[in-house]
Amino acid sequence: PTAAEGLPSAENNFSRAALIGPKPNQAKPAQPPMVFETTKKMEFETRLMMNFLGKLHFYNKPIQKADFKAFLAKYLKALDYQHIYFLQSEVDRYVSRFAEPLQFYLYQGNLYPAFEIFLGYKKRALERTAWAIERLQKPFNLESSLLYMADRADLEWPVSPGEQETVWEAKLTYEVLNEVLMLLYQEKTKQEKAAKEKALQEPDSKISLKEGSS
Secondary structure: OOOOOOOOOHHHEEEOHHHHOOOOOOOOOOOOOOOOOOOHHHHHHHHHHHHHHHHHOOOOOOHHHOOHHHHHHHHHHHHOOOOOOOOHHHHHHHHHHHOOOHHHHHHOOOOHHHHHHHHHHHHHHHHHHHHHHHHOOOEEEOOOOOOOOOOOOOOOOOOOHHHHHHHHHHHHHHHHHHHHHHHHHHHHHHHHHHHHHHHHHOOOHHHHHHHHHO
């Protein structure tokens, strides 16, 4: 996209830092690692669900024949709906690791696969967030030819870290451009409103002349 006229920087480059302020110098205290455990209640509910699915589901389809590969793919898609955090190789690795034994985990009421995948997602999300915060301190070229699909739900996951970084660079540029255009629109609306209010407060020159000649 072409940068809008009047963007507040030279050569149509814009730093997100102008919007979010300077980067804090004080580092946040390290958080303890998150650990998930299957509680007794979780175990009971999971085993009960598997029993119900196997006997009472309206498809009347044995749970052993369920497509756990597709089930895992849906879970991964639910976590990373826009396909921007995981790499395709990570998705394939999770499916290869857990698809076959998943039914045995679930029959035992063990949610380890779900916890393991979620922790992997959280790790990637935190890494990407840290990268984005650092990147936002640098200028953006709003006349870049980068293309970003706002809805990536039907696209493939990136196949390499380089491709993923290109996706994120385009994503941030897209979002910064949107915010800059919104700020410009708000400023324009503010100026137009002020001009209208000023016009209403000024006397009409034609009426003043007419009244003066009578």
